[in-house]
Amino acid sequence: MAESAESKAPDSSRRSERSRRAIYDAALALVGEVGYARTTVEGIAARAGVGKQTIYRWWPSKAAVLLEAFLDLGEQAAREAGGDGTEYEIPDTGDLETDLKLVLRATVDEMNNPVYDLPSRALAAEGIMDAELGAEFTRRLLEPQLELYVRRLAAAQDAGAVRRDLDPRIALELLVGPVAHRWLLRTLPLTHAYADAVVEYALHGLAPRT
Template identity: 55%
Template sequence: MTPQPKAARRSQTSRQAILNAALDLVGEVGYARLSIEGIAARAGAGKQTIYRWWPSKGAVLFDALMMLTEGQDEEAAELPDTGDLEADLKTVLRATVDELNEPRYSEPMRALAVEILVDPVLAADFTERVDQPMKELKLRRLRKAQEAKQLAPEIDLDVAVELIWGPLRSRWLHREGPLTHEYADTIVETVLTGLRG
């Protein structure tokens, strides 16, 4: 294997330090008080270095969150398919609950969700890199269930995705109540009652 040039290694080390600094700081001071200056100081990097790689603090935070999930689920190219749709959806939603209850993920993710509402460039990047690929996975799993006659043939699968994942996202984002496995199970059971026809 060809060794990386020193400049490339330094750039990678600096990038890693910036992303880690963004995650640490947003947990300590919150997103509103997070700044490029603060990230640069914590990472031991120059502000211009950050601006050369990212257009905003939201973009830095997004890449930091993407870094946390890199390589975690190399085999998760599809949602679970054991033949039991209800059990599979409960598994997925329970895992989502666990992730959203993890402070290192949840506070930066909540901040990012709010920033996406006001930053169209960040919103487009999030849609392309996360939202759309995840929606395709969900649609593929529901399409298989529909083909196996586990869901009514006439249902709109795009709407079904919203019905299954929307309540969890809403409760988490608006802090409307505790996120629990029991709540996730109730969503699945309630929604599938309607979708099975």
């Protein structure tokens, strides 16, 4: 009898995971529907079907909830693309220009997708006001993405495709900086053609080709 009761005991870890997933979904949905400013912990809790105290037990603020939810969203997308949700590399076909255009086009697509765009803007804005959140946003989201460029550019150095004295950290800013700038301003469209032009300008410079 004891074994039967034990086998039917609720699995608290599975229940917690369901609640966590519901909270992630609720936070992302509310930011998309009403905006970050009008999203509240109370609203997330109600949407997720959990108590407000459950959220505060795991996160200190709605911004922290959104950051976790956004990171999880990226991991889900990576898994759906065939990865394990933790690793990704910029392709290395031997053609640096083609590889960079591919990844920058994918970045443009993501930035144009409201599912990613709205949470990104909310976290970027909140990170300016909240230094701790901003540092966490940079450490957990931005830096891993920038490191992908560092590794690809370092491989290009080893292959002789770019200058040996190139600083990959500066070089990657020539690629991601313009795209991020246009995304922030929202005055001009983000397109594949624009992404291709950024790569070409970064690799070949502005001087006339001879």
